[in-house]
Amino acid sequence: LDNLALPMALTPLPPGEWDSWFWAPPVSALTLYARWTSGSTAELRDAMGRLLAANPPLGGKLERADDGSIGIRCGAHTAADLVRFAVGSEEYVAPDTLPDRLDSLQRCLEPDLMGVAGGGIGTGSEQLASGGPLFRISALTLPRDGGAVVLVELAHLLGDGATFYRLCAALDAELRGGSRVELIWGEAVPPCYRAPGHMTLRDQWRMGVLPMKYAFPLQARFGRKRVSQIAVVDRKALRSFKKADGAASKAGFVSSNDVIMSALAEVYDSTNILMHVNMRGRAEGARAEHAGNIERNIFFPRSLLAARRGPAFLRDVILSKLYYWEAGRVPLVPFLLNSVGIATNWASLTRFMVPTGTKVLAHCPLSSFVEALPVDLAVIFQAAPGGPICINHNLRTRKMLFRWRASTSRRWRALVVPLDASVPWFKRYAELLAYWTAVVTAGLSAGVVGGWACACYLGPI
Numbered sequence: 001l002d003n004l005a006l007p008m009a010l011t012p013l014p015p016g017e018w019d020s021w022f023w024a025p026p027v028s029a030l031t032l033y034a035r036w037t038s039g040s041t042a043e044l045r046d047a048m049g050r051l052l053a054a055n056p057p058l059g060g061k062l063e064r065a066d067d068g069s070i071g072i073r074c075g076a077h078t079a080a081d082l083v084r085f086a087v088g089s090e091e092y093v094a095p096d097t098l099p100d101r102l103d104s105l106q107r108c109l110e111p112d113l114m115g116v117a118g119g120g121i122g123t124g125s126e127q128l129a130s131g132g133p134l135f136r137i138s139a140l141t142l143p144r145d146g147g148a149v150v151l152v153e154l155a156h157l158l159g160d161g162a163t164f165y166r167l168c169a170a171l172d173a174e175l176r177g178g179s180r181v182e183l184i185w186g187e188a189v190p191p192c193y194r195a196p197g198h199m200t201l202r203d204q205w206r207m208g209v210l211p212m213k214y215a216f217p218l219q220a221r222f223g224r225k226r227v228s229q230i231a232v233v234d235r236k237a238l239r240s241f242k243k244a245d246g247a248a249s250k251a252g253f254v255s256s257n258d259v260i261m262s263a264l265a266e267v268y269d270s271t272n273i274l275m276h277v278n279m280r281g282r283a284e285g286a287r288a289e290h291a292g293n294i295e296r297n298i299f300f301p302r303s304l305l306a307a308r309r310g311p312a313f314l315r316d317v318i319l320s321k322l323y324y325w326e327a328g329r330v331p332l333v334p335f336l337l338n339s340v341g342i343a344t345n346w347a348s349l350t351r352f353m354v355p356t357g358t359k360v361l362a363h364c365p366l367s368s369f370v371e372a373l374p375v376d377l378a379v380i381f382q383a384a385p386g387g388p389i390c391i392n393h394n395l396r397t398r399k400m401l402f403r404w405r406a407s408t409s410r411r412w413r414a415l416v417v418p419l420d421a422s423v424p425w426f427k428r429y430a431e432l433l434a435y436w437t438a439v440v441t442a443g444l445s446a447g448v449v450g451g452w453a454c455a456c457y458l459g460p461i
Contacts, residue, residue: 021293022070022124024156025369027164029381030105030113031352032094032361036141036148040355041085047174047353048137049079051167057158057185057291058082058135058167062128070128072157077133086116088140094147094361098383099417101362102230102390109149110368113140120369121153134158135167147361152353160293161346161365162278169351176356183291226394227402228367231416233260233389238415241311248312251319257345258318260380260391262310263411265302269397270341270376273300277318278349302341308410339396341376347389350382360384367394391416 033040052059056074059082063073089112095101114120116138121127127134134155141148154164163183170181238256245262246253265273277296280286286294304313352360365379376395383390395402406412 021156025123026121026153026155027159027161027365028120028151028153028369029164029363029365030110031150031152031363032101032105032109032147033150033355034094034145034147034359034361036146036355036358040148040358041139041141043175043355044137044139044171044353045079045083047171048083050174051171052079052082054180055167055170055183055185055291060134061131062124062134062157063131064128072134076131082133082136084116084136084138086140088112088142088149090143092142093145094142098362098387099230099232102364102383105149105362105364106228106230106368106392109140110366113138113149113151116140121155124155124157127155127157148358151366156293159291160276160278160295161344162280162288162294162349163291165346165349165351166288166291168353172351172353175353182289184287184289185291227397228394229392230364231391231393232383233391233415234417235388238389241411241415245309245311248309249315250312251315254311254315256347256389257380258311258314259411260345260389260415261314261343262305263409263415264341264343264378264391264393265300265306265310266409266412267402267405268302268306268341268376268395269401270302270339270395272339273302273305273341273343274298275300275314276342276344310411339376341378341395343378343380345380347380347382352385354385364390364392367392 057072059077059079060072060074061076062070064070088109092104092108095104121132121134121136122130126132134157136153137150138153139148139150152164152168154167159167166181166183170183173179173181238259241259242254242256245259261273261275275298277298279294279296280288280290283294283296298317300314300317304310307313346365350363352363354360361384363381363383365381367377367379376393378391378393378395380389380391382388
């Protein structure tokens with residue numbers, strides 16, 4: 001992105017429609033508030049106006065130039081266009097506990113709010129076709145509860161999770177009248193997704209993004225359905241794993257991210273896991289103020305990440321600065337030939353905008369958009385100010401196998417609140433037995449029918 005500070009300028013977005021982020025869904029998150037008033041609404045609208053004045057790309061729209069290139073026309077939308085409010089259900093009352101609030105955010109409030117948001121701002125291709133916004137806030141006030149639920153969306157073309165939460169921090173500063181949080185748009189940053197001698201992530205997407213639109217039927221497997229859940233991480237267990245696994249790493253330590261990613265790999269079906277690593281403060285010239293998609297993306301085989309030495313293995317690869325876990329082995333068209341789980345950690349990035357007098361009850365990044373794609377997704381985040389680390393994951397699996405793995409895995413079982421705890425252990429065994437019985441029966445039936453068909457075709461020997 002170049003010259004984005006120029007209002008009303010049509011800023012080119014090389015390489016146009018082939019840019020990986022052009023096809024990506026927006027970065028988005030829901031926040032549940034208590035003590036929301038009409039004054040909170042007016043305060044948010046005013047803060048949005050000041051934020052747009054300081055960051056012109058947020059009010060822009062995508063346009064196609066005469067030469068066929070795609071760019072951003074800044075100033076196309078005003079603050080009034082980008083802040084939507086409606087009245088929500090009069091029956092809703094926020095639950096008492098954080099896990100229940102997170103569950104109600106995802107299952108009760110998100111569908112209602114998506115109706116107000118018109119299904120969301122969409123991908124870059126949809127934004128280009130509609131001339132719609134690249135950044136938007138939609139909200140439902142909850143009359144009975146005296147609160148509100150707010151959805152913030154940012155087009156992935158404009159930035160990643162770090163950019164998203166820096167914008168939340170900038171909005172919070174505008175709300176509180178504090179010192180302005182700066183974002184730098186369009187300044188050249190050395191590419192930090194490239195590893196010497198390897199394909200770039202952009203090249204991978206050029207090869208895989210269009211087939212990915214048709215890949216879901218090819219990746220469909222018998223009995224697979226979507227499992228969408230939020231898990232709360234036990235901090236005490238997390239510290240214990242970090243201490244035990246750190247000794248196996250060459251660096252002498254592992255991070256919380258390393259342990260959680262390894263736990264996720266234990267319960268996932270994906271062949272490979274693609275992890276996003278924020279490169280601000282790590283790559284030369286990339287600072288926290290830089291907006292954009294400034295991240296390194298690393299592919300890992302799920303089996304190695306789920307192994308006993310998984311966290312140490314992950315830490316060593318991150319420190320080695322490799323793009324893929326083994327030099328010279330970059331998977332070809334990964335989204336088509338393999339099942340891929342995408343994982344990203346926003347726990348240390350999470351920031352909250354808090355209008356005067358309100359209180360954040362729960363916060364959760366969205367994962368439902370991934371259901372239309374042939375990938376799994378996990379987002380690690382902070383669920384409330386000073387609250388626990390949580391995982392929002394949406395994956396394709398067989399529910400009975402997921403329950404089995406969740407109850408028998410070493411790290412996942414210890415790290416998170418047991419999932420589907422209400423399901424008795426004997427029912428899990430019964431489900432698993434029924435599944436394998438069906439698989440074996442289908443295999444034997446196919447063998448019998450195939451043998452009979454061959455016998456009829458060949459005749460007596």
